[in-house]
Amino acid sequence: MNKIFDNKQEFTELYRDAVMSISGKSVEAASDLDRFNALAKLVAEKARTVATKSDARATAEGKKRVYYFSIEFLIGRLLDNYLLNFGVRDMVAEALDDMGFDLSVIENQEPDPALGNGGLGRLAACFLDSMAAEGIAGYGNGMRYRYGLFKQEIVNGSQVEATDEWLTHGYPWEVRRQDKAVTIKFGGHVEGFEENGRTFYRTVDTQDILAVPYDIPVVGYAGETVNKLRVWAAEPVEEHFDLEAFNRGDYALADAERAEAEAISAILYPNDAGEHGRLLRLKQEYLFVSAGIYSLLDTFEKEHGANWELLPQFVAIHTNDTHPAMCGPELMRILIDEKKLEWDDAWNIVTQVVSYTNHTILPEALEKWPIGTFSKLLPRVYQIIDEISRRWHESFDTTQEGWQERLRQTAILWDGEIRMANLSVICSHSVNGVAKIHSDIIKNIVLKDFYALTPEKFNNKTNGISHRRFFAEANPTYAKLVTEAIGDGWLKDAFELEKLKEFQNDTEFLKAVGASKRANKERLAAYVKAETGLVIDPNTVFDVQVKRFHAYKRQLMNIMKVMDIYNRRIADPNFHVTPTTFIFSGKAASSYTFAKETIRLINSVADVINNDPRVNEVMKVCFIPNFRVSNAQLIYPAAEISEQISTAGKEASGTSNMKLMMNGAITLGTLDGANIEIADLAGRENEAIFGLTAPEVEQLWASNSYFAWDTLNGDRERLGRVMDELKDNTFAGLSGNFESIYNELMNNNDPDLVMADFRSYVDAWEKLTGSYGDQETWNRKALLNTASSGWFSSDRTIREYRDEIWHA
Numbered sequence: 161m162n163k164i165f166d167n168k169q170e171f172t173e174l175y176r177d178a179v180m181s182i183s184g185k186s187v188e189a190a191s192d193l194d195r196f197n198a199l200a201k202l203v204a205e206k207a208r209t210v211a212t213k214s215d216a217r218a219t220a221e222g223k224k225r226v227y228y229f230s231i232e233f234l235i236g237r238l239l240d241n242y243l244l245n246f247g248v249r250d251m252v253a254e255a256l257d258d259m260g261f262d263l264s265v266i267e268n269q270e271p272d273p274a275l276g277n278g279g280l281g282r283l284a285a286c287f288l289d290s291m292a293a294e295g296i297a298g299y300g301n302g303m304r305y306r307y308g309l310f311k312q313e314i315v316n317g318s319q320v321e322a323t324d325e326w327l328t329h330g331y332p333w334e335v336r337r338q339d340k341a342v343t344i345k346f347g348g349h350v351e352g353f354e355e356n357g358r359t360f361y362r363t364v365d366t367q368d369i370l371a372v373p374y375d376i377p378v379v380g381y382a383g384e385t386v387n388k389l390r391v392w393a394a395e396p397v398e399e400h401f402d403l404e405a406f407n408r409g410d411y412a413l414a415d416a417e418r419a420e421a422e423a424i425s426a427i428l429y430p431n432d433a434g435e436h437g438r439l440l441r442l443k444q445e446y447l448f449v450s451a452g453i454y455s456l457l458d459t460f461e462k463e464h465g466a467n468w469e470l471l472p473q474f475v476a477i478h479t480n481d482t483h484p485a486m487c488g489p490e491l492m493r494i495l496i497d498e499k500k501l502e503w504d505d506a507w508n509i510v511t512q513v514v515s516y517t518n519h520t521i522l523p524e525a526l527e528k529w530p531i532g533t534f535s536k537l538l539p540r541v542y543q544i545i546d547e548i549s550r551r552w553h554e555s556f557d558t559t560q561e562g563w564q565e566r567l568r569q570t571a572i573l574w575d576g577e578i579r580m581a582n583l584s585v586i587c588s589h590s591v592n593g594v595a596k597i598h599s600d601i602i603k604n605i606v607l608k609d610f611y612a613l614t615p616e617k618f619n620n621k622t623n624g625i626s627h628r629r630f631f632a633e634a635n636p637t638y639a640k641l642v643t644e645a646i647g648d649g650w651l652k653d654a655f656e657l658e659k660l661k662e663f664q665n666d667t668e669f670l671k672a673v674g675a676s677k678r679a680n681k682e683r684l685a686a687y688v689k690a691e692t693g694l695v696i697d698p699n700t701v702f703d704v705q706v707k708r709f710h711a712y713k714r715q716l717m718n719i720m721k722v723m724d725i726y727n728r729r730i731a732d733p734n735f736h737v738t739p740t741t742f743i744f745s746g747k748a749a750s751s752y753t754f755a756k757e758t759i760r761l762i763n764s765v766a767d768v769i770n771n772d773p774r775v776n777e778v779m780k781v782c783f784i785p786n787f788r789v790s791n792a793q794l795i796y797p798a799a800e801i802s803e804q805i806s807t808a809g810k811e812a813s814g815t816s817n818m819k820l821m822m823n824g825a826i827t828l829g830t831l832d833g834a835n836i837e838i839a840d841l842a843g844r845e846n847e848a849i850f851g852l853t854a855p856e857v858e859q860l861w862a863s864n865s866y867f868a869w870d871t872l873n874g875d876r877e878r879l880g881r882v883m884d885e886l887k888d889n890t891f892a893g894l895s896g897n898f899e900s901i902y903n904e905l906m907n908n909n910d911p912d913l914v915m916a917d918f919r920s921y922v923d924a925w926e927k928l929t930g931s932y933g934d935q936e937t938w939n940r941k942a943l944l945n946t947a948s949s950g951w952f953s954s955d956r957t958i959r960e961y962r963d964e965i966w967h968a
């Protein structure tokens with residue numbers, strides 16, 4: 161363990177100086193924010209010193225460098241994580257306590273940057289953590305949005321979006337690297353020129369933007385390796401402040417150029433955003449791709465000279481979904497136009513360097529760009545794509561039967577659009593999905609024609625999560641118990657959690673597991689009370705669904721279950737309900753009406769149920785606003801039921817399922833995404849699995865044999881009642897009824913099979929909560945979930961990427 165402070169005394173002295181230097185005040189007189197900024201600055205400085213050493217070591221050892229390109233990195237707060245990884249968390253807490261301060265109060269000052277939508281961005285952040293922990297020279301490359309995803313407020317039950325101003329108080333972790341800025345060229349036109357008898361191309365009359373990098377240290381567990389996350393901000397290349405306009409009082413015009421440039425990195429686009437701001441999104445994608453590639457080539461050239469043929473030996477570029485899909489063509493462009501390589505040599509390099517992960521099979525996430533828009537903004541990149549596409553066509557064996565259909569499926573340019581997923585596959589040497597079932601669906605359905613052509617490219621890498629952040633850090637009471645039982649080796653090697661299985665029949669230990677859960681429930685209840693005013697009871701079951709809102713994730717089915725239980729309890733006060741708090745949290749993309757209506761429904765149901773004394777003993781509904789990494793860390797440890805109820809075949813993997821499992825929640829889920837692997841590892845008997853399977857869903861649609869109306873009519877009493885309540889006034893008190901949800905289901909034949917799975921879901925819930933009374937058995941299941949969760953550490957996932965994709 162590379163501890164950054166030797167002892168309390170050394171830390172205390174350094175810390176007092178740090179507070180003085182940033183605030184001009186003694187630690188006692190300073191504000192909590194000053195105290196945070198000083199501590200973060202101190203840790204960041206230490207981290208950067210280690211980073212320099214890690215970097216030098218990578219050079220000396222001739223390590224391959226891995227660049228993880230992602231348009232989102234949902235990194236969460238860093239301070240606690242870095243103290244833990246540097247092995248000084250307890251010591252620092254004690255030293256602060258001696259000075260009269262509480263570490264957690266200081267930590268709560270840290271902004272929680274919302275630089276991602278959900279699972280995809282958080283996965284990228286977990287991967288950075290694990291790459292550093294595994295000693296890989298691995299770097300994040302992304303965007304520095306001035307405003308992250310919106311801050312969610314709930315007004316009259318509805319989601320209202322406010323700007324997320326995470327940079328207002330400064331961000332002590334980042335360092336601006338003006339010296340590494342890169343000029344990015346947009347627009348213009350391509351012209352050819354002759355050199356040494358060869359024709360080369362360049363783009364002229366371009367509108368240039370400066371991409372300025374900010375580096376954030378990524379501290380690996382044990383503090384031996386510190387890597388970097390490099391995020392890019394857009395700025396004008398030159399300052400063109402129009403003094404004349406300013407003097408006229410036209411302030412906006414005076415600074416128009418800066419505003420125009422900065423718009424590119426102003427906000428993070430929500431998923432499912434539809435057509436809004438599409439051009440700006442394309443600019444974002446090109447900016448961080450192009451800047452990232454220039455910057456990594458620069459590093460390569462310093463280490464290995466202009467020996468570009470060695471690039472595959474020393475560099476891996478990983479593209480996270482299709483947003484960085486331009487990595488292939490952009491690297492081609494630079495190698496050909498600027499490094500003067502021949503096409504075939506460049507192509508050989510590119511296809512050995514680039515790899516691609518697909519994160520979802522939803523068509524809305526497989527990006528397509530209109531050729532017109534794209535070629536105008538990036539004319540030369542488009543030419544390269546066009547040439548890749550031409551060669552792809554040419555490579556087809558037209559004597560093979562069915563080649564036309566195969567070409568149609570795999571084409572890059574089709575119907576006036578560029579299909580970025582196909583481009584990604586063609587430019588990559590490896591294509592992976594994020595859970596077994598998802599990778600199979602990719603191979604057999606979504607990309608089946610590619611699979612037929614190049615089966616060796618395809619592989620699976622089941623997602624993982626940082627067990628240090630989401631267990632050690634988030635759940636200190638349970639983590640302490642675990643360490644007392646099996647030692648702290650699990651922090652490094654999560655597989656050691658297996659050893660907990662030895663305690664499955666230890667009554668005292670199981671009681672302690674229950675007590676720790678209880679403490680976490682109290683902690684969450686206090687947070688909920690402070691945030692929303694709602695009082696929830698830690699004696700009830702905490703049933704939790706937290707994730708981005710989307711129709712296929714079926715938060716709707718969950719709240720329909722709550723409505724059903726409520727109806728039955730009202731109708732019959734003797735109907736047994738295990739006292740439960742139904743907890744929801746998550747954001748809906750601002751333009752996604754159905755998802756937003758679902759949030760409003762949840763809050764409206766909450767309003768009725770929470771104010772109905774007839775049921776309050778047994779049920780409460782709780783919506784926690786503004787889901788983000790920091791409150792997630794309070795929610796997971798308090799959960800007893802993990803709701804993973806997506807329509808089978810739709811959730812690629814899911815990662816909250818893993819975080820909740822590790823914290824001892826029992827999965828109430830469909831056989832979808834990584835739920836399948838969770839049930840396999842922990843044993844089906846320790847989860848509650850229900851509903852249609854992916855093959856059943858497929859069969860249902862393929863045979864045209866599902867009729868939502870029939871399902872509804874077959875269950876008028878319960879399902880019908882719930883559906884009626886969407887239209888009538890039962891839950892309309894807060895801000896109107898939910899006819900649009902009703903219509904969405906009934907007019908579109910229940911596209912996510914909410915009604916089809918409804919009864920088996922409610923039955924499974926009743927059966928599961930019915931077993932809650934036997935606490936010993938429940939706690940054993942919780943323990944076995946934790947004990948089986950080590951495989952889901954992102955350390956394991958990253959080792960697989962390292963060995964099987966990056967060969968680093």
Ligand code: H2P
Binds near residue numbers: 280623
């Ligand atoms: C997505 C998928 C998840 C997956 C995650 C990471 C896009 O995240 O839908 O199934 O686990 O990527 O691979 P999300 O829905 O949480 O935004």
